[in-house]
Amino acid sequence: MGTFQKATAVVRRGDVHETDLDPQWSVAGKLHGGYLLAVMSRAACDGSAEDHPHPSAVSGSFVSAPSPGPAEIRVEPLRTGRSTAQVRARLTQGGAVRVEALITLERLEEAPSRWSGLEPVDLPAERECPRTPPEAPGGAFPVPLMEVIEQRLDPGRLGFLSGAPSRRGVIAGWQRLADGSDWDPLSLLVALDPVPSVNFDLDLPGRTPTIQLSAYIRRVPAPGPLRVRTHTADVTNGRMDETTYVWDGKDRLVAQATQLAAIRMPM
Template structure:
């Protein structure tokens, strides 16, 4: 797939919208952009990338290895404060936590997200791979559906979709025309609309940026994340990513989503699992 690169890592809308400003040791100011909303709530993957950037600046290691986030209340566009704490530092790994808070109109503080994460240096990892995992069978980019080529409009806010270059496997978008497969699958190509290549922070966004698998189960509406854990396995190569998400169990009003992200070199670069509330 040919892609025109208009922005580079460090100089893109994603970088600007995940920027944090040091206020005091371990404390950062941020501004949650309305451009990354789904319906009216700020996307969980974008929030994870924002917190991931703050932790990367606060910890002695810069690359996320594993990040676990609990979403405590819905975030809204506007000012936010991120407080970080270094829990442990070692030669190859460091662990920290971060909390994102916003202030209500009456001045009270509300915590939105709390993260526990371990960071290291992805560039120092061994090249050895032993795996039974295989890249997902997604049709070529040109044969997949984007917001401009889908048989029906994708549900949700167009704000975040305007910032993404997402093309979905036709086999997983039957819900758009009222014919979900019932398998609980979402697959597609992922990139940023301005052509910025992926990096570890973009992987934190990608695991939660495609339509939820609940759509393929025939459910409609917002599927809010309760908890999301991401394992970053390698720094991704330039080019579009392939994302495959599945759910096997919806019970008690909650479902799990397991995601794999593969880069342009056919490497499994990130994995995630999240627990989400099923749409009512």
């Protein structure tokens, strides 16, 4: 099992960052979208000033799926200010653009909220939630991501496993990095792209490749597991939205995201 730090490593050579995309951070043979944005954000942070060490807003468009292996990331500075910097990052492979992202960088703190109108999702104790296995229900497809992410989903929301989905379009659970390291602003991007997607709770099993994802990282998370809740509002013409909220061990909202995904039903 590799570490998140190693899986997202980049090497700067001139104006290009080189990386080796890790096949373990994948679902059904496709690299995980949150993982790809984390690699790109690491490249953006690598070239940023000391005042802007963390990604705080990341908006990524997924043009075509890259394969595991060597890839290049080009980072274009757009603006550098006192508190924030904005860059454009482009991940290419085989001469083709695979993912393009606009990334805002700043210095995040562990400070509590001045105000919050959102309560953390209520979950059973972590030990009472079953760990997600590294394959889809029935062995439909492999999910190597679950070997590097220790995810334990609320058993009350797992009716789809027994053919009785709630059809409410909500999935929630606990997440840890399986290598034992603490979550940070980069790895939170992985938590914000949930697996399984909520389409399973709607009795629409199938792959859900991300088309576009916008994430906000609010603060540096406290050590320990995360609580993650995802819901959808609408499914239309093979497209589904997903909104995800993430809380740390101190019950603070640390990140949130909205994405548009396709639903690819099995033949």
